[in-house]
Amino acid sequence: MKKTALILGLLFSASSFASIECHTPRMNKTFKIEDNRVTFFNDQPVEGGREVASVGTRTRKTATGFTKVLSFEGRKHTIHIDNAKSFSDVNDYMVVRNNRGHEMTYPLTCK
Helix, strand or coil, X not given: CHHHHXXXXXXXXXXXXXXXXXXXXXXXXXXXXXXXXXXXXXXXXXXXXXXXXXXXXXXXXCCCCEEEEEEECCEEEEEEECCCCCXXXXXXXXXXXXXXXXXXXEECEEC
16 A cells, blocks of 8 residues: 555656746747756747757756756756746746856746
């Protein structure tokens, strides 16, 4: 009985991070966070360009949330979700840093 409960607990904890969809204000950046990947969606029409890009990430987990670090389009993106069970437009954010060190911080709306 204990072994079955442990296995079910592990399955539920693994599936609890199925997928999170987030966007910045005015939908400038829209993306889906999965366990080891972040997929960016282009909501603007692109001439001859890609519509979707998926990149691997490094993840630092906290007690309630996580921070993912990735490189996309030549920029370092840091995505911070403070509490994965209760999203917050105040505490969840994305920092985009270019190769000169200039940073922009965007609040995130996630579901």
